[in-house]
Amino acid sequence: MLWACLRFPGLAFSAAFAATPEAGPSALLDHKARQRLIAVVNADAAAHGVRRGQNLAAARALCPALEVRPRDPAAENRLLTELAAWCYQFSGHVTLVPPNAILMEVGASLRLFDGWPVLAERLREGLGEQGHAHTMAATPFAAAAWVFAASADGMVIPEREGVRRMLGDLPLAQSGLPSATVTALQAMGFRRLGEIFRLPRPELTRRIGRDGVNWLDRLRGDAADALPAWQPPANFLQKIEFDAELDGSQPLLFPLRRLTRSLANLLAARDGGVQRFTLTLEHARGETTRVVVAMAAPQRDAERLFELARTRLERTTLPAPARSIKIDAAELPTFRPPLRDLFEPIRGDGLDWPTLDERLRARLGDAALRQIALVADHRPERASRYGTPGNVVSPPRRRRPLWLLPRPVPMRPEPAAVLAGPERIESGWWDGADARRDYYIVRTAQGQQAWAYLPPGTLDGWMLHGWFA
Amino acid sequence: MNAIASPNLAQVLDHPGIWRRSADRQPRVRALSTGWTSLDAKLPGGGWPQGALSEILFEHDGLGELDLVMPALAALTQEHRRVIFVAPPYLPYAPALAAAGVDLRFLHEIHAGSTEAAWSMEQCLRSGCCGAVVGWLPDIDYRSLRRLQLAAESGDACAMLFRPAGDAAQNSPAALRLKVSNSDEATYVEVLKSRGLLTTTAPLLRMRA
Numbered sequence: 001m002l003w004a005c006l007r008f009p010g011l012a013f014s015a016a017f018a019a020t021p022e023a024g025p026s027a028l029l030d031h032k033a034r035q036r037l038i039a040v041v042n043a044d045a046a047a048h049g050v051r052r053g054q055n056l057a058a059a060r061a062l063c064p065a066l067e068v069r070p071r072d073p074a075a076e077n078r079l080l081t082e083l084a085a086w087c088y089q090f091s092g093h094v095t096l097v098p099p100n101a102i103l104m105e106v107g108a109s110l111r112l113f114d115g116w117p118v119l120a121e122r123l124r125e126g127l128g129e130q131g132h133a134h135t136m137a138a139t140p141f142a143a144a145a146w147v148f149a150a151s152a153d154g155m156v157i158p159e160r161e162g163v164r165r166m167l168g169d170l171p172l173a174q175s176g177l178p179s180a181t182v183t184a185l186q187a188m189g190f191r192r193l194g195e196i197f198r199l200p201r202p203e204l205t206r207r208i209g210r211d212g213v214n215w216l217d218r219l220r221g222d223a224a225d226a227l228p229a230w231q232p233p234a235n236f237l238q239k240i241e242f243d244a245e246l247d248g249s250q251p252l253l254f255p256l257r258r259l260t261r262s263l264a265n266l267l268a269a270r271d272g273g274v275q276r277f278t279l280t281l282e283h284a285r286g287e288t289t290r291v292v293v294a295m296a297a298p299q300r301d302a303e304r305l306f307e308l309a310r311t312r313l314e315r316t317t318l319p320a321p322a323r324s325i326k327i328d329a330a331e332l333p334t335f336r337p338p339l340r341d342l343f344e345p346i347r348g349d350g351l352d353w354p355t356l357d358e359r360l361r362a363r364l365g366d367a368a369l370r371q372i373a374l375v376a377d378h379r380p381e382r383a384s385r386y387g388t389p390g391n392v393v394s395p396p397r398r399r400r401p402l403w404l405l406p407r408p409v410p411m412r413p414e415p416a417a418v419l420a421g422p423e424r425i426e427s428g429w430w431d432g433a434d435a436r437r438d439y440y441i442v443r444t445a446q447g448q449q450a451w452a453y454l455p456p457g458t459l460d461g462w463m464l465h466g467w468f469a
Numbered sequence: 470m471n472a473i474a475s476p477n478l479a480q481v482l483d484h485p486g487i488w489r490r491s492a493d494r495q496p497r498v499r500a501l502s503t504g505w506t507s508l509d510a511k512l513p514g515g516g517w518p519q520g521a522l523s524e525i526l527f528e529h530d531g532l533g534e535l536d537l538v539m540p541a542l543a544a545l546t547q548e549h550r551r552v553i554f555v556a557p558p559y560l561p562y563a564p565a566l567a568a569a570g571v572d573l574r575f576l577h578e579i580h581a582g583s584t585e586a587a588w589s590m591e592q593c594l595r596s597g598c599c600g601a602v603v604g605w606l607p608d609i610d611y612r613s614l615r616r617l618q619l620a621a622e623s624g625d626a627c628a629m630l631f632r633p634a635g636d637a638a639q640n641s642p643a644a645l646r647l648k649v650s651n652s653d654e655a656t657y658v659e660v661l662k663s664r665g666l667l668t669t670t671a672p673l674l675r676m677r678a
Contacts, residue, residue, distance in 0.1 A: 384563030389573035403559035447651030448531030467531035
């Protein structure tokens, strides 16, 4: 067993600033304290002297430009879950350690990823791309990994004895014991964990309680850790609410990218794809805009999902500024990577038809792509319709034009010569759209061949219905 | 050793980028038969050039300009290769398409405005999964034509562009330009330009009596 622990010190910030990126000195307020106390500060704010535990008035005095938001524990938990989903691709046993850490068993997957250095590199690279500050450590004991991830970023200790030795040198303040216990132990003159480990057990239990001793046992691997394995959910629903209303589609792209990335992470964890999801924007007065993003084949690539959602969103006119954005994907089908012949040379972009179809639909809209179906109907305008070509219907034996006009128009000037006809078409009396026409193939003075008709029994009033192009 | 360092002249001249004008050495052009025997005989490679742009300039609707391309398109769809109509001026009529031998399952129509149409056509050509892309882009400029030609090359697709006959005087990067016109109650096809064709003045081809 080798447990890797990832800690995300900036998680609370990322969660609170999901809708707009933070800029300049910012701080988060403790959501529980009755006084408005600073809970987390970013580097900018820290440079101004803003510290954790200050009250808001003091912090504002130090840094008037400080941007303050309340902590959002629910959003933090969602973000942590999302990161767990991403980690799930590296390990089958991932555990959330709220508020900002994830434990994963990597001993079983080390060989797959060519050892810890390569795996660690991939983790750092992936998290860097997503913009999450992180620290990590790996040891055979989960609790120790959690402790070292905070105090010694990048530390990896594969053997048990080494962990116990390193723990011995750890200052009490970093041991993960409750701060009251740490203060009490320090008052007794202890500084490092090793000094505590040497104490007789009954004595130690009396001083720091059963829970404290239990924690020390877990650190040293003497007691088992109960670590519930996280399971990826079967659907995706995530929403980001904005502090201010966002006007137009451009400012929505930042939160949209966050959501699509989060969706892609879940898909990677499930080893699945998504074929259809709904983007819902909420406006003032309860109005909503729904944008359905549907794909020809399941997708899971974050960039691709973002591009698709972006093009759909940009083509939608928003009735009012948006207050929140939500992505909802109920069906997450199994992802099948496109099959390709091993020896087939790849032409151009090497796209398959579903991908091209999707790309065109995303930009032009669903209605822009059509197929033409043949229908067994004698009325010329009904013999062809837009739709999926189904069963093969045999075409009429008579000559028909390649171009049909959307509706017949009076023919001016009148045809120069009649080449064939008349062909009487009389049909449709049963559904109220009956037609009774004499069709001719005619030639115009410019030499064009046209399909035109006359009402039966008349010799003028030519109507043009098609071109023999 | 020496042979590698300095290839002989014949090898150099064999390079596909070098075109030599000589009667016994026709350049290789991969082509898709037009289905019109007398036209095939006039075109280098014997048909619509593949991986290139062809223009069909026509005077009026209904001269048989679409008939000119139908046999090749029908053959493509029968091989289950996709054919895309981009921004056709009228409704493509299923009974006539089916009668021409088109497998409608492999025919798609893109309905788009002029800028979107050029974009769509380029995307389809470049994708590598379309056999032929047929477009009606009335006011296309040289740059867009050039893009289409490059896209057709990259995706190895057959690009066919229908344009008004008035544009015949404009410069074009197309590999093949045909003009469809009518006189004396018959339709004639004239080869205006053909990459790799030796005779500069090709005779007219009479197509529809």
